[in-house]
Amino acid sequence: MGDVLVIVIGTTDVSLIPGISIAGPSPEATHYTPALDVEYLLTGRPKTLDAVPVTPDGIPTPAVVTRALTRDLPKLVVDAGSRIPPRVPRVVLGGVPGGDIRQGAMPREAAEEIAAGGRLLGRQLAPLGRVVIGESIPGGTTTAMAILLALGYNAWGRTSSSSPDNPKELKIKVVRDALARISPPLDAITAVAEVGDPVHLAVASIALGVVEGGGEVILAGGTQMAAAAALYKALGGDMERLAVATTRWIVEDKSADFLGLMREVGVRRIYISKTSFATSRCRGLRAYERGYVKEGVAMGYALWHAETKGVDPLPHVEAELERLGSCFA
């Protein structure tokens, strides 16, 4: 049995705050990004908008890397709560899009639905192979920081960013405003309902169900997966049975503290992709070495998956970018 790739998508209104997220051409456009990511991942082109999965500067979304390197794997999209539903088959859990955490993320009942639905889905997936869970949620590094703090971890300014200039002061300010309403440590459901988002809870709950069902799990992502792992732990998940896979770019990000967060949360097994894009003939991929993108849509896992098979990822990613007409020298 091979791996099954589950991509959990959702939105948070945190991404509408100007300057928080560069995962879209404008704050409003970030709400389209998860849908476009999974439409492209499954079909090779975005469907909801006539767009390419590449910025105007030629920098590809991480889904390009994941698509290029995981053609052999079955993929399942889970929509934990998105303002823009993707036009591909998607598992819905009964969740809702996340609100602005300064006012509250979602009704408690919605968080409970996500947790129960995610867990039940995980149980069903457990016999199918190792379940790899990635994410797409613009604004997610901000809500991850808030979730970790709400659960009692000192995460101030320690989550990463898809920008080379991590807007940490702004993120800290938003999270501080959100946390002013609550008194950590909170339980997982309350933390998410108050200052979280649908995606981190869905990732944690699916992982819990898989592990309860006797299966194996890899959380595929950067510092956001510290928040997902912390929720998993708070829901009673066994930390010995959880692994995280991410990129070199995340681990080396000096604006964040991936390894420190993972250690504090109690994640023991970490797989880190080694690939460099420094020698790429595509400008947009070389930008990854300057701190753009770093993670998302299970990119770190996809690179590591190729590496463990002895495949050099770069030519495959370049070929996909070429196909998209976006490999600019």
Add this chain to the structure above:
Amino acid sequence: MGDVLVIVIGTTDVSLIPGISIAGPSPEATHYTPALDVEYLLTGRPKTLDAVPVTPDGIPTPAVVTRALTRDLPKLVVDAGSRIPPRVPRVVLGGVPGGDIRQGAMPREAAEEIAAGGRLLGRQLAPLGRVVIGESIPGGTTTAMAILLALGYNAWGRTSSSSPDNPKELKIKVVRDALARISPPLDAITAVAEVGDPVHLAVASIALGVVEGGGEVILAGGTQMAAAAALYKALGGDMERLAVATTRWIVEDKSADFLGLMREVGVRRIYISKTSFATSRCRGLRAYERGYVKEGVAMGYALWHAETKGVDPLPHVEAELERLGSCFA
């Protein structure tokens, strides 16, 4: 790799026509049945209503048999278009509930979404094992008849019923009214949009995707699966790679013509469960031998699956009915 059980649910307003369906305590209640079926199948109890999956006379829904016999299998619910969404994780394809076929079943675009979404889902499922596709849609034997006729098969009065008294005259009248608008043979999408429902098209499209992805498919159901197989064929599916599994009760149903329909559609491989419930200590199961229920929610496959493992299904089904407090002598 084992089997993966996919249950496709949906509703058609045909089931609201008094006398057409006994899959619910009233015509209106039939719209709850698919949701209750899959909630019970995945969790052991219906969630949307405080109900038991057993009629007041003690006759269990076929989901009881399926749950009792497929505990070892991963299950995925696909909601092709339901008026009452189930409160369990479900894959949505972008379809809509089916209308009354005398006025038209759904917009063409909805049928196209179901076909594209189902096919894409099937592609993802293909590597996971043999994909077994069951259904729950009250009124489905009537829409199956209409779909087969719209595709050019002579199916008048040849589909089965969950009642021992197949209301064939009423079904034929409804289908005749529906077909008055169209000129068979139609293509698959037009046939479904005009006189079909979301479920048969989703079943056919998922099967097509699985086969295109190199996987194996079993359609798990009765005469409705003749309509699904006919849609699969009309969409270009390879008939050599399709199998159907059903119950003895369907094959022996003199009010219908399962084997004749399958032959005309071109299904070559048919698996038939042998189990009899005649000696059951539960009255509700003995009723199956008098023509109640017959199929649904992949029951025939579940029985056959147990039989091929050398397991006697009856004690397992009785134990589950006992757990529900519904094994009446």
